[in-house]
Amino acid sequence: xxxxxxxxxxxxxxxxxxxxxxxxxxxxxxxxxxxxxxxxxxxxxxxxxxxxxxxxxxxxxxxxxxxxxxxxxxxxxxxxxxxxxxxxxxxxxxxxxxxxxxxxxxxxxxxxxxxxxxxxxxxxxxxxxxxxxxxxxxxxxxxxxxxxxxxxxxxxxxxxxxxxxxxxxxxxxxxxxxxxxxxxxxxxxxxxxxxxxxxxxxxxxxxxxxxxxxxxxxxxxxxxxxxxxxxxxxxxxxxxxxxxxxxxxxxxxxxxxxxxxxxxxxxxxxxxxxxxxxxxxxxxxxxxxxxxxxxxxxxxxxxxxxxxxxxxxxxxxxxxxxxxxxxxxxxxxxxxxxxxxxxxxxxxxxxxxxxxxxxxxxxxxxxxxxxxxxxxxxxxxxxxxxxxxxxxxxxxxxxxxxxxxxxxxxxxxxxxxxxxxxxxxxxxxxxxxxxxxxxxxxxxxxxxxxxxxxxxxxxxxxxxxxxxxxxxxxxxxxx
Numbered sequence: 001x002x003x004x005x006x007x008x009x010x011x012x013x014x015x016x017x018x019x020x021x022x023x024x025x026x027x028x029x030x031x032x033x034x035x036x037x038x039x040x041x042x043x044x045x046x047x048x049x050x051x052x053x054x055x056x057x058x059x060x061x062x063x064x065x066x067x068x069x070x071x072x073x074x075x076x077x078x079x080x081x082x083x084x085x086x087x088x089x090x091x092x093x094x095x096x097x098x099x100x101x102x103x104x105x106x107x108x109x110x111x112x113x114x115x116x117x118x119x120x121x122x123x124x125x126x127x128x129x130x131x132x133x134x135x136x137x138x139x140x141x142x143x144x145x146x147x148x149x150x151x152x153x154x155x156x157x158x159x160x161x162x163x164x165x166x167x168x169x170x171x172x173x174x175x176x177x178x179x180x181x182x183x184x185x186x187x188x189x190x191x192x193x194x195x196x197x198x199x200x201x202x203x204x205x206x207x208x209x210x211x212x213x214x215x216x217x218x219x220x221x222x223x224x225x226x227x228x229x230x231x232x233x234x235x236x237x238x239x240x241x242x243x244x245x246x247x248x249x250x251x252x253x254x255x256x257x258x259x260x261x262x263x264x265x266x267x268x269x270x271x272x273x274x275x276x277x278x279x280x281x282x283x284x285x286x287x288x289x290x291x292x293x294x295x296x297x298x299x300x301x302x303x304x305x306x307x308x309x310x311x312x313x314x315x316x317x318x319x320x321x322x323x324x325x326x327x328x329x330x331x332x333x334x335x336x337x338x339x340x341x342x343x344x345x346x347x348x349x350x351x352x353x354x355x356x357x358x359x360x361x362x363x364x365x366x367x368x369x370x371x372x373x374x375x376x377x378x379x380x381x382x383x384x385x386x387x388x389x390x391x392x393x394x395x396x397x398x399x400x401x402x403x404x405x406x407x408x409x410x411x412x413x414x415x416x417x418x419x420x421x422x423x424x425x426x427x428x429x430x431x432x433x434x435x436x437x438x439x440x441x442x443x444x445x446x447x448x449x450x451x452x453x454x455x456x457x458x459x460x461x462x463x464x465x466x467x468x469x470x471x472x473x474x475x476x477x478x479x
Contacts, residue, residue: 197221286346
């Protein structure tokens with residue numbers, strides 16, 4: 001959602017526009033998120049000495065190269081860069097395909113931008129680059145960033161207190177983000193955007209104390225978010241559509257088996273739309289054909305799961321017809337934009353919300369809203385959810401899955417979500433806190449990559465592992 005900040009300043013949420021703006025390639029599915037992210041163990045101290053004998057294809061920092069950047073510049077495809085524990089005040093640029101950059105110990109290999117460098121590690125057009133087992137903090141933009149690549153992977157990464165995103169993937173396909181963590185960013189702890197089909201997986205990610213837990217503008221198509229935790233952000237999981245970035249609309253994102261709770265955090269850094277979206281768990285803003293199943297969602301001031309519109313006041317193109325929803329990102333970039341006469345309303349459409357467990361979401365556990373469209377025309381369906389409240393009332397009876405929706409199914413206006421009122425809430429919401437000084441819990445000591453010193457270097461595959469989605473159950477609630 002980065003590019004939307006200036007373009008959509010002052011946009012009315014939803015009805016005024018709600019904008020949201022990997023892992024081991026052999027990863028296996030588990031039935032619950034990794035919630036025990038903090039360990040009691042101190043950082044490992046058995047990392048190999050930096051004066052160990054040289055191994056072909058392995059570039060050691062600082063033993064062989066004093067800086068990470070020098071090692072990256074010297075690397076060729078297939079090389080492994082091993083980084084010894086220490087603090088590295090670098091902004092690393094990667095332009096070589098199929099290399100692996102790995103810290104020997106996640107919690108003590110620290111890239112520190114000192115509040116003046118832009119990105120911890122930025123991978124620009126380099127395919128197959130894997131980043132593993134390290135921490136990036138205090139960067140003015142992003143902790144870890146891939147852009148314009150085919151094949152990426154981020155394993156055991158910690159992004160802490162960065163000025164835009166924690167882990168940021170843009171205009172890239174074929175990737176995995178696994179066993180990683182993002183905290184303290186004004187936009188999102190983790191973002192994947194402008195890709196279709198994305199062929200990407202977010203697995204066992206913990207995102208907290210950000211403006212948004214997850215943001216994904218115009219991403220989708222085998223875009224899978226599973227077994228992850230989104231908590232203590234202004235808003236939790238927020239995919240969205242908008243022509244201010246390419247490859248619209250956001251579509252076919254699968255969100256299954258996640259814990260999403262307490263996303264009402266008032267003291268985080270936050271871009272304007274994060275303040276506008278505050279108090280929602282999973283919020284599809286103009287997204288289409290998404291699947292939201294078997295998540296546990298609780299304690300939000302607004303909705304647990306909300307399907308809402310995004311009104312784009314200054315669009316770059318007209319709304320795509322439904323017949324174009326399956327157009328690939330590559331093909332859509334070849335099309336000539338058609339400048340509309342006025343604003344665009346991106347409704348959330350054809351999304352399935354099924355078998356989620358929701359409680360204590362004060363406005364509504366499950367909800368659908370618009371800013372002018374008849375709700376029964378949007379094709380969203382709700383089935384098998386455990387919930388108490390909905391907007392409109394009796395939502396599962398009004399919009400069951402597996403049958404056409406009808407205006408005669410009941411009263412679609414009773415208990416209307418009335419998203420326009422969220423504007424007034426934005427005006428009185430707690431303002432953003434400076435990301436450099438925003439209060440954060442003590443940095444957790446997180447699980448480190450097993451066998452980091454000896455594991456083979458495996459560049460990122462452009463084909464993420466297949467997850468058995470049917471095997472994922474609703475995760476147990478945690479405190």
